[in-house]
Amino acid sequence: MKRTLIALLLVFIVTGMVSAQGAEEAAGAYPERPVEFVAPASAGGGTDTFCRLIVDIINKNDLVDGNIVVINKPGGGGTVGAAYASDTNRDGNYTLIAINGAQALGLRASTEVDASNLVPIAALAMDNVLFVGATGSQYADFDDVIAAAKSNPGGINVGVADNLDRLCVEMINDSVGIELNGVYFDSAGEISSAMLGGHVDFGIMNPNECIGQIQADMMVPLAAFTEKRLDGDFASAPTFAELGYEDVQFQMFRGIMGGAGMSAETVEYWSAVFEQVAATDQWKSDYINKRALDGNYMGAAKFGPYATKNSEQLFQMGKKIGLFE
């Protein structure tokens, strides 16, 4: 009797252990090991902040039952990181990468990297673009810009920080029929110094790159590449559509893609996670509102075709002006 009792107890213990293990496996089916989240830029920049804030929100709200590690792979305007994430030797299901519109265009144009096997998951934000001038210059509004450009073709300088900015200048030139000259700088900060020092006339900037200077009345937003007027400190800037140039409109996406070969199931999993991230108050207040971004979330079904079309259009436009030769 005693023996059977012990035997029974043992059976209970063993089955209990097995079933507990099974339950644990079912609950933590994915991710079983840490997921790498590639920031294709150096630590501390815009892309890096984007990644780290997302991971912070995921951890605080327990949205993923596992670890996510941000790794920085800077270089080549995002292409080095993309080459790493799109490597078919890696397990795509455990690789995420942050990609913005500028980096996507760089990848489309790159002859060194083919990252077309990255799997679009979601876009979390859209960055707006402004045409900005220095306060106290001879240009009070965009009409003054047009007049000056007409009397001095090619002599009016606009600071740009990357190809997207440059293409924004090209959009204006095409639509208005003027010839503004895009001058490349390394960052929006450098454009600001050059503009405030009077070395260039204007700059192409995101709202969060010039809001401080606009509040201090050192810079003025002269026009916005947006659909509707922005509010707050940017309310004074008319949209290009209001000025009569309807086709001058642009936004840069900030999205996330999966590694090569990420399964449809996993894409869906992350799509749901990022949708929850985008709905948190922390995301809205710390990221979207502070940087004057548009927070419209796009799931995989919408984001994939959008990203491809967006980069293709920009690429063709850039090719026309000889940008990628």
Add this chain to the structure above:
Amino acid sequence: MGNFDLLMQGFGTSFTFANVLLAIAGGFMGLFVGAMPGIGAVTGVALLLPLTFKMDPTSAIIMLAGIYYGNMYGGAYSAILLNIPGDSPAVMTALDGYPMSRKGRGGKALFAANISSFIGGTVGIITLTLFGPLLAKVGLKFGPAEIAALILLALTSIGWLLGEDPLKGIVASALGILISTIGMDSMAGGVGRYTFGSVNLLSGFSFIPLVIGMFGLPQVMELMAKKQEGESLTSGKRLTLKESLLDRSELKRILPTAFKSSILGNFVGFLPGAGGTTGSFLAYVLEKKTGKNSKEMGSGAIEGVAASESANNAAAVGAFAPLLTLGIPGSGTTAVLLGGLMMWGLQPGPLLFIQQTDFVWGLISSMYIGNVACILAGLIMIPFLMSILKIPRGIIAPMIVFVCIVGAYSVNNNMFDVWFMIAAGVVAYVMQKHKYPIAPILLAFVLAPRFEQAIRRAFSISNGSAKIFIEKPISAALLAATAIFIFAPVIMKLVKRLRTK
């Protein structure tokens, strides 16, 4: 007087127990981060930034600023002891600091580095307190044309570093320019230059792996090749702390140099996009041109260490002026801090300086405290650091190789950089054997791309007209100075020859 009152108010903010502790902690962390090759101030600050999101902004920036200037102290240590600059501004420190170590004067070099760093930091902070907003505005006058002229002036100095055989020096400089052109051309739509379809080449070679490879590795090979010459790095000389203290004549040698270099470095820090590396380089050049001991510089002159260290500390502090008063970052690290401001709920921009006086002056006053903490920590560490010099070669050599590899990897988290570092080391070793100087390679590598960018930007602005360089008074003056530097020796020689005839 207004600034003085605000500063005193700032001390009220920063002199709380927690904030003093944070300033000291930041300074200490900076020392360590700086001493580790590959992890510079930018990475150190960026990695710790997320930890501060929930802190009070003033406390957060007090700690992070401490990491930034503490880093400038720490960068000198591995440069002096191991010939591996901990951070790029410390390259010029290695030029004289390491030869001093080899001659058994490593302790003196460390002392000189600490004291010069302190002087640089102090001069920088006082200038920031008194003239911050004003100098940030002066910095704006330096556009692409002015920066191009300034770098051209700096480039003339490569001539003195060419070594005994100028032809070999020119070959080395050309090699530096050549490898610097590899990679993405950010000014022409991101087209790759000399990439041969390789992604790794597209991002170009990084400076840190090159420096570690060219400075650090060859001396390990040298150590292994010359086994018979004693046991440790210092060739067996005994080192005591007492011998390492600077005597009065040595203090007299470094003080004027440190003050001169601090002022120059501080000003460079105010300029947009310049930073500590350019600052320490220009200061070294100035010392070489005007110093009393210029002949000895490059082979273990204490002035070289003083010039480089005081300038990069002063520049690090200077870079805060455009950040605080204009909302424009003047260096990589301050760009990261700009992102931090936003996360802490502050709006970076010119209004910060006017509206957030507690924050701004709390930070500035904390620098006085942090700077004192850094020099004390630095001085306490000297005996420990010096014990590295006593480690037998058989143990120190593999350790240096390990540090080189980790340092090269951690810049971009990429193995490619490690291979490049090793290749650079082998090339540098062979070049040294054939009496090619190494310093011109590094200087050309740093300055040539900056010069190219600035001059192309200037031409882009002027629509291809060279008049832009002459029309602007600052660039015209800088170009005139360059011309004098180049032609003065030639003319002097001619005059002499005419006279003797």
